[in-house]
Amino acid sequence: MHRLQLHYSLSRTSSPAQVRNPLIDLLQAVSSQGSISAGARALGLSYRHVWGELKRWENELGHELVLWEKGQSARLSDFGNKLMWAERQAQARLAPQIEALRAELERSYALAFDDRVQVVTLYASHDAALSNLREFALQAGGQTQSISIATHAGSTRAAALKGSKTVDKTSQPTQRLHLDIRFTGSVDAIRALNEGRCVMAGFHTLAGTGKKSLTARTYKPLLQPGQHKIIGFAQRTQGLLVARGNPLGLHSLQDLVTRAAHFANRSLGSGTRVVLDELLAQCGVAGADIQGYQRTEPSHAAVAQAVAAGQCDAGLGIAAAAQHAGLDFVPLAEERYHLVCLKSALGQPGIEGLLQLLQTPAWQGAITQIPGYSAAQSGEVLSMRQVLPWWDFAR
Numbered sequence: 001m002h003r004l005q006l007h008y009s010l011s012r013t014s015s016p017a018q019v020r021n022p023l024i025d026l027l028q029a030v031s032s033q034g035s036i037s038a039g040a041r042a043l044g045l046s047y048r049h050v051w052g053e054l055k056r057w058e059n060e061l062g063h064e065l066v067l068w069e070k071g072q073s074a075r076l077s078d079f080g081n082k083l084m085w086a087e088r089q090a091q092a093r094l095a096p097q098i099e100a101l102r103a104e105l106e107r108s109y110a111l112a113f114d115d116r117v118q119v120v121t122l123y124a125s126h127d128a129a130l131s132n133l134r135e136f137a138l139q140a141g142g143q144t145q146s147i148s149i150a151t152h153a154g155s156t157r158a159a160a161l162k163g164s165k166t167v168d169k170t171s172q173p174t175q176r177l178h179l180d181i182r183f184t185g186s187v188d189a190i191r192a193l194n195e196g197r198c199v200m201a202g203f204h205t206l207a208g209t210g211k212k213s214l215t216a217r218t219y220k221p222l223l224q225p226g227q228h229k230i231i232g233f234a235q236r237t238q239g240l241l242v243a244r245g246n247p248l249g250l251h252s253l254q255d256l257v258t259r260a261a262h263f264a265n266r267s268l269g270s271g272t273r274v275v276l277d278e279l280l281a282q283c284g285v286a287g288a289d290i291q292g293y294q295r296t297e298p299s300h301a302a303v304a305q306a307v308a309a310g311q312c313d314a315g316l317g318i319a320a321a322a323q324h325a326g327l328d329f330v331p332l333a334e335e336r337y338h339l340v341c342l343k344s345a346l347g348q349p350g351i352e353g354l355l356q357l358l359q360t361p362a363w364q365g366a367i368t369q370i371p372g373y374s375a376a377q378s379g380e381v382l383s384m385r386q387v388l389p390w391w392d393f394a395r
Contacts, residue, residue, distance in 0.1 A: 023057050026050060027076060027084040030066065035073035085309040092305035093298055099131070099183055117176040118350035123192040124202025125271040126183040126299045127337060128320040129234050129367050134179045136363055137354075177353045183299070186271030190222040190340065199345050200354075202233070204271045204337040205388065206278055214278045216390040223388070229346060230387050231339040231355065232377030234367055238275055239331040240314045241300075241307050241322045250314050251330055253283055256290050263292035264306045264315035272300070276316050279333060301325075319372030329372075336376060338387065346381065355379045 029039030030050075040050040058065050065080040076084070091098075124130055184192070186203035193201040209215040242250050248259050256263055266273040280287055287293040292312055297303045303315035304325035322329035345351050357363060358379025367375050 021087065022053070024084055024087045026053060026057075027065065027080055028088075030054075030074065031076050031081070031084060034075075036066070089302070089305050089309055089311075092302040095126075095183075095299055095301050099181070117178050118353055119178045119180055120200060120350040120354055121180040121182070121198040122200045122202060122339075123182045123184050123189040123198040124200075124339075125186040125189060125204055125337075126301075127202060127204075127234075127236075128300075128318060128370050129236070129337070129373055130179075130181055130183075130202060132366060132370065133358075133363070134181055136366060137177045137179050137357055140177070140357060140360075140362075177350060177357065179354070185267065185269035186274065187218065187222070187269040190219070193228075193340065193342070194222065199348065199351065200231075200339055200341045202337065202339050204236070204275070204335050206275055206333055206335050209278060209390075211390050214281060215274060216388075218274050219388070220390050223340065223384070225384050227343060228340050228384070229343050230382045230384050231341065231358075232336075232380045232382050232387075233339045233358070234337045234378065235374045235376035236335060236337055237319055237331045237372040238272065238316060238333050238335055239319065239322075239329050239372075241304050241317045241325070242314050242328050242330060243307060243310075244326060244328055246328050246330065248313055253279055253285050253290075253332070256314060257285060260291060261313040262311075263290050263295070264303045264312040265293055265296050266303070266316070267296040267298060272316055275333070275335060320370050323371050331372070336387065355381070 025043065026039065029042050030036055031039075033039040033042050036050055036054070037047050040047045043050070054066050063079040064077045065083070066074045067077050068074050122130075182192075182198070189198075189201040189203055192198050203219065205215050205219065240250055242248070248255075248261055250256065250259065250261055255261070265276065277287065295312070297306055297315065300317040300321035301324070303317050304321040304327055306312050307315055307327055308325040316332075319329045319331070321327075341351060356379070364375040364378055367373050367378070
């Protein structure tokens, strides 16, 4: 059995919170480029080095990784393909935990380097824009010390690589802000806020859901008018993640049933699971009629990886995850991604700094660069009655 060792490095440049191994990078390059020579060029390495590393890993693992046939370019063996996809799937599933590990380490270092830094702990449903916001806040505040987490097998080591309150949108934050983001399900995120484990939570809801909807039944018991404050963050599109070219012709949730497509769902407590069940109720489709409805993945990235690996035909997720995995995206619904905090926390320096950051033109321009995203009243404290129309207050 081959054992893994983890290490991390400090740098002044940001990098994705991923575990990386040089062998998997080599296999990915050869697979995507179609030959060892093209893969070597894509990695900026020599053909001789890549060929030598592949042979060394074959001896180490005891299996062929690359097949050579006369007159044809080298291609990955069945074992090489399985190894590459298994690692990518595991990495996608572990992404929230890896991000949480890095967040905890970077929080400690942020306080060590400057005890004046404002730390905002945020539990949130997994979201591409929040990951970008975290890096944006580090750069805006001058906090550029970041952590890369890597993995090495055997002897090889690889570095991985408020209601009416307004803020001046033209000003840049002057204080140093560190966002300690922990990705979890939307329901669990709000519970963490209510239990005092964080000062802010992130969750998302479909637009236009009524008082008797599943969305209302899920979130209304967790939020209290007068106690919680909703802050605008973004609007994004949810849709079907399907293989390139959409070979099954999936354009709706009904198509999942009529074409007997295999589906990858999200776990109970996740915002996307609530969105899916809400959409199924609207179109009159039962979850039991969808093959794979009981199969769950922990994040958008994990669903996308499952589709890319051919383990299923489709899943519900965001366009950014589809693009990253080389998939097609079929938009189904628009939703709002909200931030929520206690009313008593609005005056905290960290929260004020975050609201100011969210309203800068630089950030609102950056969020529109993410596929399927747009800024929607970003950084504004909103009326809960208008954003979540489930309340019927006596006037």
